[in-house]
Amino acid sequence: MEDTPVLSLLQVSKAFGAVRAVREVSLELRAGEAHALAGENGAGKSTLVKILSGVHRPDSGRILLDGEPVEFAGPADAQRAGVAVIYQEPTLFPDLSVMENIFMGRQPRARLGLDRRAMRAATAELFGRLGVHLDPDRPARGLSIADQQLVEIAKALSRQARVLVMDEPTAALSGQEVARLFGVAGTLREQGVALLFISHRLEEIFELCQRVTTLRDGALVATDPIGDLTPDDLVRRMVGRELESLFPKQDTTPGEVALSVRRLTREGVFTDVSFEVRRGEIVALAGLVGAGRSEVARAVFGIDRWDAGSVEVDGRRLRPARPTAAMAAGLALVPEDRRQQGLVMDLSIERNIGLAGLAALRRGPLISRLAERERARDWAVRLRLKFARLGDPVNVLSGGNQQKVVLAKWLARRPSVLIVDEPTRGIDVGTKAEVHRLLSELAASGVAVLMISSELPEVLGMADRVLVMHEGRLVAELDRAEASEESVMAAATGRSPA
Amino acid sequence: GTTKSDVQQQQSSAPAGTASSAPAADPNAPLKQGLKIAFLPKQVNNPYFTIADKGGMDAAREFGGEGKEVGPSDASASSQVSYINTLIQQKQDAIVISANDPNAVVPALKQARAAGIKVVSYDSDTAPEGRDIFVNQASAEDLGRTEVQLLAKQLGNKGKIAILSATPNATNQNTWIEFMKDELSKPEYKDMELVKVAYGNDDDQKSFTETQGLLRSYPDLAGIISPTTVGIAAAARYLSDSPYKGKVKLTGLGTPNQLRKFVKDGTIEAFELWNPADLGYLASYAAAALASGQITGAEGETFKAGKLGDYPVGAKGEVLLGKPTVFDKSNIDDFDF
Amino acid sequence: MNTDALRRWETLIAVLLAGVAVWASLGVDGFANDSNVSFLLLDTTEIALMALTMTLVIVAAEIDLSVASTLGLSCAVLGALWNAGLPIEAIMPICLLVGAACGAVNGLLVTRLGLPSLAVTIGTFALFRGLAYVILGDQAVADLPPAYTGLATSSIGPVPLATVLVAVLAVVAALVLHATGLGRSIVAIGANVEAAYFSGIRVKRIKLWLFVASGVMASLASLIYTFRYASARADNGMGLELAVVAAVLLGGVSIFGGKGTLPGVLMAVLLLGVVRNALILADVANEVLNFVTGLLLVASVLAPNLGAARRRRTPSPVEGKSVS
Amino acid sequence: MTSTAAEPTSARRGGGRRLVDRVARVRELGIVVALGALFAVTGAANPSFLSYGSIRDILLNSAIVALLAVGQTLVVITRNVDLSVSSVVGLSAFGGALVLADHPGVPVPLVIAGCVALGAACGAVNGLLVGAARVPALVATLGTLYAFRGIDYAWAGGRQVNAADMPEGFLALGTRSVLGVPLPALIALAVLLAVGWMLRNLRSGRELYAIGSSPEAAVLAGIRVRRRVLTAFVANGALAGLAGVMWAARFGTVDATVATGKELDVIAAVVVGGVAIFGGSGTVYGAALGAVLLASITSALAVLRVDALAQTAINGALLLAAIVLDRLLALRVAAALRRRRSP
């Protein structure tokens, strides 16, 4: 019985129009084993997950449950079969409370109606295991992307499934949450749950998983025990070629101050935040989930109003709550939530790329489609975007390629100050290196870059200086030499002022 | 620029030239056979017009013509105009219309007349230049005054009264109300006071609510006149189920079938109405007479309207159906419409 | 699939329109002659005008149910000022201002207070119509200058002057929606308002101006309406809002915003006009007419959906969304 | 170390929760306040507005719209809308009245059941169009608004059924009182409480909110979206059918135009009642209160001797005022909430 996989895919294929997203892939998930799925953006990982969860029906091939063929007509069928899924993009109900999100369709019942008390207690218990500090009664609307991801994890755990599928659950999380998640996952594995884990952070794969399956362009490359591979082997399997160094930050001499934030406060969110970013410099803003980093970025860019303080770009003060003013001053913001904030999912790639710079596309009173397409093509090539047609809506792109479109949209404006919030969230290793090179080049060309990132290696590799936030306050500023995993984490958890 | 007074000057200076080239009437001409007569009520599926138009189509069958009823299901002027255009294209011989907006239909009707189609208005008139003849169900003056008289008799010429009308723009009702006010200004009604004109928009529920409101805001109200079939029925429904039943007098225009119950249970003593079927019948004959060249619509001409007998054409091309019938306990069972 | 679907939709409407027109010309007496065609076109004027701006508003994921009431209010103002002796040439711009003010009220309530436009415009639907009654009461103003009433109904050949105006404005609106930065912004606002805001699009300002444009267009329609019928009354144009919305939706504009084209809407306006006209000419009863209108609306959306469903039997949330 | 860090946070958030709860209740409280103000002002000007008879009338007047608003809420919560309710009411009212008039022997309960079934069937048509055929609800129900009314017209053919044609026992249903409360209001109240309870306490009820909050997430959560949406439409149709019979019983005069245009009143009640028009939030209690508020405004205007011509305008203005007030209240509370979170 050890040998019968709980759930397996046999030669499944799935095409979307001309795109053959998954090609005759086989996969076996065994009880008590964590199985990793690796591959570049658009390799077909999420599609495979959606086949497992009943969202997509495979065009050919079979799904076996305990060795018996099954058909999943919809997500409900897969859930009944004991498959719980954390999707790549959070799928919460914004109007409902966090606890109801977790227990939707399975709410505990009392004699008369629902047992909200039991539901609250169960949620608190789950959150305790994951180390999440969220009020079970608060609505899901307004949760940061990381908090949403944590709720998704709690939801999947609450199902007590036999198979737990996690599509990039850690993309928005910082080290501490990841550690807790892995703790919980380890326990589940010991209890005999089969895990499928997807991540673009290779070290996580090596930490959690026993076997790894690699996909390239929708096809299976290999399935190996993790012990047989080195990270470089894995990368080679994914990309099919060698990759150069991952963090090629060039050294630059910082120029004059481009962005200056003074005593910025938004009540209830962040307090007294002051910092500067110089031309040619990459400054990282680090911290735990919910520390208020994204909120600072939003306020600086004029999305949210601030209550006190000031923001200056090239010595000129910005009017509060005016994104247009910020953009005119040369600011650009790549937001953290690409689906909600970064992209108009139903619009085409070229329209999305053009959206932040419509004025530049004008010929007389009208927009030049030619210019629009040229601009899009130019940036698509530069960022090695994987797409079929520039006229396709962005929602058919893989997550990582969507992220590139957001980057393209803002880089096309040629900003003088670029704020990037989790710029490599969900981006594969190869592309990540490209994004890093890009940021580095931008800095070298005199752009001031403020980078918010929850990935410590990225922070340490890229940043000239590291700012650390804790509970809405800036608690540390570390230069390149001082910044280390320990010093940043210490500041981020509020243990020691640097 | 162009102002109202400019237009008035222009119009007064231009001769009020009607049908100058119209051929003279031949009173002895026979009614043509196979005349196509279209009835265009304010609104189809309105029971009142269904009865009236059925009367008209019956008449058409009698004189060997062909009648049909077309029209919008909403009582709006613009949709009537679409139908007029259609009738022109269909080359009808005559259009019998009850106008939702006396003016808005005129441009279209003028086109129809230019195309040789005779136009008869009934129930609710259009501006005179839009039609050849208006068949009036009862003179507006008669109606307005008799309704006040009916109510005054029930009240002993004393007390506060209110009017529950149709829409604020309803032409008929507004004319009648003017005559009611005029009648009330006579000395014998010095103890009667018109406190309010409310509008039920010819909507059952709105009329109902308005009646409630009247009684709440004027607890000492003595009587209500509702010169619209929808309004009086709603008001009667409300009164019959309230403590005011029999105390607050109600009269106005309604159909016997609608109000039989309330006359019998004492909510209403008496109300009045003409026979809508006769109205349609007469209009149909008038149309046929016009289309056959018996009359042109000039004052003094006469024509024969089947079983109803001879009718003269009065001033401004008006033909009067007759006096309305007053319905009460004694006679209501004799009618079925 | 969205652009394909839209193209499919417009093709469908175009084929339907052509089919009905051919059927009516051959099978319905009195349809295919100049005076009827001219009347048919003239009769769609007000709906077409309001549908132009309504399209923009709905593409931006808002709605304006107060257009017919704005039209009524503008008519009432025209009537009242005319009675007061003002020259008509001065009254007309005032009416347009009244329309702009109505639109601004809607727009400000929606953008400044963040209220849903459906709620706001149901309120102003009653408010504006009510103000029309307050201003003009139960009067009907009919003695309007013949020069203008004549102009409103005159035509060049079979094409009414009003239709020429519609055509010009339609071209402008189509260019705005499909070929300018403003149009791109409107579509983006409708498809994802947050992303639009993050892209530096002035969401509130654009929405405000859309409502103002809608109000101005309604009052422009009111001028044509008043002159065409030579009658200014407070209840002019009652109920037109649903006809306008129906035409826009039939034209393939998504009620959830972000999708839709003006050519589609214009063809839908024409289609509804032709069907009505032909059926009335064919002496089809009014109830059947309403029924057909309803059916047309549902069927036009149903057909492409069923087609798409047959091609792909997989249930997918993505597909479910794209249909909306 | 984490536990110490967690302590103050959760305490603070507990306080936030109580506030959130209160806000949730305020949503309906705002309408209650508006109602109170309306009654106080109108009552001061004309005490008869507060009399038993007057209150009874308001309850009677709002019962039908309240019933429709409850049904509409079910649909709106799922991010749909049903514009065809007024036509369904018309169809059901006319059908019921016709049967009662032409076949006096048919027992009244059977007629009522028939009307409810007729309404449910209409709702099923809408539900299938929206749920199965994926026609956007606004388009589908705008279509059936015309279509159902067309059937009604064709069926009626200009006929009107009068009070005299219907049995007394049936008409009494529209006016009779139990313990001083009019029967239609009691029916509406019973339906309101039942639906309110189900929405809060049944999994299927919660799923309606989930669907409206995020249809895509609902599919992924394994909710049978189409079936639920269909159910919501059928329930709304059935309630509209019931409302139709109540209409016939109450007003006695029934023709094909019954309830024309009422759909906007119903949606206004729902919106005033704080139900989010894009789904996912709001309660039936709010919607019913909205209906009562609208009916009270109409009654108050009639009682206050407001000029008839100005009534529509004032009605619209008050409607807007109610929405704006509600919104301002919500904004203030949200701001207060943010301040409270501040350390």
Ligand SMILES: Nc1ncnc2c1ncn2[C@@H]1O[C@H](COP(=O)(O)OP(=O)(O)OP(=O)(O)O)[C@@H](O)[C@H]1O
């Ligand atoms: N609904 C869809 N319609 C059309 N194409 C799709 C659809 N979903 C996915 N694709 C295409 O299928 C391919 C595989 O996408 P998938 O989302 O599975 O990639 P992935 O491996 O998860 O990438 P990432 O690491 O970026 O999340 C991509 O080319 C994508 O554009």
Ligand SMILES: Nc1ncnc2c1ncn2[C@@H]1O[C@H](COP(=O)(O)OP(=O)(O)OP(=O)(O)O)[C@@H](O)[C@H]1O
């Ligand atoms: N619109 C909002 N309404 C209510 N709470 C919010 C809102 N946006 C963010 N929050 C909360 O405010 C806190 C700060 O969020 P923020 O997104 O700024 O954190 P962050 O440091 O960027 O972390 P992350 O890594 O999650 O992006 C979080 O607890 C978040 O849940």
Ligand SMILES: [Mg+2]
């Ligand atoms: Mg993926």
Ligand SMILES: [Mg+2]
């Ligand atoms: Mg963040």
